[in-house]
Amino acid sequence: MRFLTDIIFDKASFNIPTNYRRDIASLLKESLKRTSPELYNRFYGDKKANPTKPFTFSVYLPNAQSIKGKDKNYLKISDDASNLRAALFISSYDPIILINFYNSLLNISDYELFGSVIELKHFRLLQEISFNERVALFKTVSS
Numbered sequence: 001m002r003f004l005t006d007i008i009f010d011k012a013s014f015n016i017p018t019n020y021r022r023d024i025a026s027l028l029k030e031s032l033k034r035t036s037p038e039l040y041n042r043f044y045g046d047k048k049a050n051p052t053k054p055f056t057f058s059v060y061l062p063n064a065q066s067i068k069g070k071d072k073n074y075l076k077i078s079d080d081a082s083n084l085r086a087a088l089f090i091s092s093y094d095p096i097i098l099i100n101f102y103n104s105l106l107n108i109s110d111y112e113l114f115g116s117v118i119e120l121k122h123f124r125l126l127q128e129i130s131f132n133e134r135v136a137l138f139k140t141v142s143s
Contacts, residue, residue, distance in 0.1 A: 002091035009084045011116040016075040031104035055092035
């Protein structure tokens, strides 16, 4: 199972570090900590055990420009109002875990991400894809 939600940023223009996935992981951890502490402790409670997580996530940043800075590289989100969003995909084989993420992300408010307060909107359950052939062609959103 998988779902998609839109991350809406409140700033008109800002920079995103190239290691932005770490910040998204922090958002997911914080959402679980606030609303589902038992699941948070199962995945993140014992730092030495570091269990395999039965979920994955990806982020799509439409129209983000890669900028090579003097000291570090970053992604720039432009002033265009339609660009002030990102898509967050979360997938898991376990529907209980996905439901917990859905409920926990619904309750996130006033969370700061990349120096911008975010709002999560438009949660959509995505259709499962069935494979009927032995060979499959995959299209990715990375550049």
